[in-house]
Amino acid sequence: MELNRLDKYKKKFKEFSANINSLQQYLSGQKRNYAGSSHAISAHDVSEFLNIRELDALFLLSLAEKERLVNRVYKVFTEDDTFLGEFTDNTAIPKKLHNDSTGETVDRDHVIVDLVFELGT
């Protein structure tokens, strides 16, 4: 994983220069701890580690995604936290999802989506 691909953004987005530095350290640590296995990073974890807002963490992770350091995954849950499926693109989430535990169909309007980022290889 070539974390130095993020270096160019330090000059481009000066407000986030220090945060990008920290993100590189965070991703490097995650990569070391979860080498060889797929591990998902949430914007919440990044925001806590970097002590920034979750939206800012999402912005930084989207830069990392642009550089193919992480991949977006939309994890879909019911309102009572039952996992329904995961998608690499939110436009691919179908209008009706099947809940395997109840056998019922859940309308897309009644799901909660967790956006996480999987470490690229």
Place this chain on the structure above:
Amino acid sequence: MPIRYNIEGTNKTPAEIRHEAYARGDELSPETRKEYFKSINRLFTMEDQKSKFTRIWAPIIGILMLVACVWIAFIRPNPSQFQSGVFWLFLSFGMALSAVLISGYFEFKYENIIKAGGGFAIWAVMFFYVPKIMTIKQFEPSHLVLDIVSTDTAHIESIPVEFDSNSGEDICSFTAKELGKYWGKSIGPREFVNYRLPDGMIFENIACSDVKVDTVMLVDTSMAEHFANKRMAFLHFLEKFHH
């Protein structure tokens, strides 16, 4: 109700997230703000973000390729095995490009080696799973034998000729032309009666592409007229030379 995302422990709609992003953007420099909005939008918008090529040109090109395949199937009804392979590849690309029009997500896995999604998955399925109809050995005559009954009816002269099984040319004109080449003289298409072997059907106004046999028997028309009818002439010569 739109999809809600779990952000900062609360479930927010994309509009709410965008609203927060705009508020945060006011604190950023103009260049960063622009990229910030763009990134947040990209993550949460449900609108189709496919490029103009993917949305418009890919299905148009795909449909044109499918139409071309149908057209080629009519003008080349007897493709060789190689041509069939090329058509299949062409067809699979056409299907993949047209897949943009089909909603939903399609994923394909092949023996834990290839994993594909969307249009590429359609192409991969077509490429790796060729239907049985494509592998059936088809009759592909590239040569035709002309069995010509000699004018003294004593023997048959067999002439092998190159044959284009996709040609739309009338078979009688074709055989007359080929005979003309061998005998060095001009022969009209009505000078010989063309019989299909082995059943003796008379070829009249039949295109080469519809000749599904490899041998045609030719009997001089004036000779055939000595019999009660053309069918009798065929049966006579069939018994004499092919039994």
